[in-house]
Amino acid sequence: MATEPRPVFALIDCNSFYASCERVFRPDLAKVPIVVLSNNDGCVIARSYDAKPYIKMGAPYFQIKQQLEQQGIMAFSSNYALYGDMSERVMSLIEAQVPAVEVYSIDEAFADMTGIADVTQVSRQLRKRILQCTGIPVGVGIGPTKTLAKLANHTAKRLQAHTGGVVNLCPDHERAWTLRNTSVSDVWGIGRRMTAHLEGMGIVSAMDLARADPWTLRKKFSVVIEKTARELAGTPCLELDEPDPPKQEICCSRMFGRRLTAIEPIKEAVATYMMRASEKLRAQQSYCHKVRVSIRTGMFNPHEVKYAKGIVVTLPYPTDDVRLLTKTAVDAVEHVFQPGFNYSKAEVMLLDLRQPGEFSDDLFALNQPAEASRVMAVLDQINNRWGRGTLRAASVPAHPDWGMRRDLMSQSYTTRLDQLWRISCH
Numbered sequence: 001m002a003t004e005p006r007p008v009f010a011l012i013d014c015n016s017f018y019a020s021c022e023r024v025f026r027p028d029l030a031k032v033p034i035v036v037l038s039n040n041d042g043c044v045i046a047r048s049y050d051a052k053p054y055i056k057m058g059a060p061y062f063q064i065k066q067q068l069e070q071q072g073i074m075a076f077s078s079n080y081a082l083y084g085d086m087s088e089r090v091m092s093l094i095e096a097q098v099p100a101v102e103v104y105s106i107d108e109a110f111a112d113m114t115g116i117a118d119v120t121q122v123s124r125q126l127r128k129r130i131l132q133c134t135g136i137p138v139g140v141g142i143g144p145t146k147t148l149a150k151l152a153n154h155t156a157k158r159l160q161a162h163t164g165g166v167v168n169l170c171p172d173h174e175r176a177w178t179l180r181n182t183s184v185s186d187v188w189g190i191g192r193r194m195t196a197h198l199e200g201m202g203i204v205s206a207m208d209l210a211r212a213d214p215w216t217l218r219k220k221f222s223v224v225i226e227k228t229a230r231e232l233a234g235t236p237c238l239e240l241d242e243p244d245p246p247k248q249e250i251c252c253s254r255m256f257g258r259r260l261t262a263i264e265p266i267k268e269a270v271a272t273y274m275m276r277a278s279e280k281l282r283a284q285q286s287y288c289h290k291v292r293v294s295i296r297t298g299m300f301n302p303h304e305v306k307y308a309k310g311i312v313v314t315l316p317y318p319t320d321d322v323r324l325l326t327k328t329a330v331d332a333v334e335h336v337f338q339p340g341f342n343y344s345k346a347e348v349m350l351l352d353l354r355q356p357g358e359f360s361d362d363l364f365a366l367n368q369p370a371e372a373s374r375v376m377a378v379l380d381q382i383n384n385r386w387g388r389g390t391l392r393a394a395s396v397p398a399h400p401d402w403g404m405r406r407d408l409m410s411q412s413y414t415t416r417l418d419q420l421w422r423i424s425c426h
Contacts, residue, residue, distance in 0.1 A: 145232075194221070250350040263339075270332075
């Protein structure tokens, strides 16, 4: 009687993803340290490997600007359109090569490698193909559990010169060496506080945690720590997640690039955020029946007068039509805006979300016209093909002066025709 093959997981993780995306179309930056900044160029949210020794994560840009210039570190504003598109390309390549994939974040995915004969060689080929097709370097960690695959990936990056970016912890001797030489603080899901608790029990290395009694860990801490220990010992407790169910709420909010005092630019911002929220709504094939709109001033400046207010509006019928959603949201601004304040942020939230056919109304209730659904389908097709914002509501400005400060943003090389990569021959 044939036995089922032992589970094998792989974690494919992009190396310094945001910085790598910036380097793909700028080969002159191959050896230049890079940091990427948060919204409004506030603080550091990503660093290339060679920038990490000099710049702390979360460092405010205005405080380190001079230091970056002195040390030759390049700073970029967040270019989410570029990062999102490059992520989709990487994930598509992974999905084409393995039986099942769980996209864990924008830059990493778990893959089911069960039953593949030479999993190390396949992983090296996958890594090579991703680099060749996208320019993004990745590390691949392989193990009989997801936690060991995560640990293998960490080792692949830490010892890249020796591993070639791929580490397989399925062989017992490889797993034992890695567990002995990895601090318990580097284990997936073990935070700073838990590290202190475990070290107090004499659990210092990953091997110590793998050999600890799981039931004791469960009683003393939680089932999560128990599962982590079991997974380090080679017993699978975590499976690839199923696709996420449709969200029950969709929110889109942004800080303005400057304080706003008039109502018209706030309406433009609300219309812009609704455009994005409605795209997410249609992407999960849901309808919305209620909308919440809120605005607020800055909350941390002691010299600013504070104000915040929101309102929930019920739509005449469940819809995914951006025209109705935008009109409703823009009209709602009239009810929350008060003159005399310096507004810093607006937010739109889509509530009471359901799939078509899940709303129970009476016979005479209004429904979204079929023509509206067809218009939205055409809108999404055009924007998917030619780039977000190619078609948009008339109330959404192309280049708002209230938009986020992104003075250091690179071009959207892959999502805008007017910013395609240009190569000059001299």
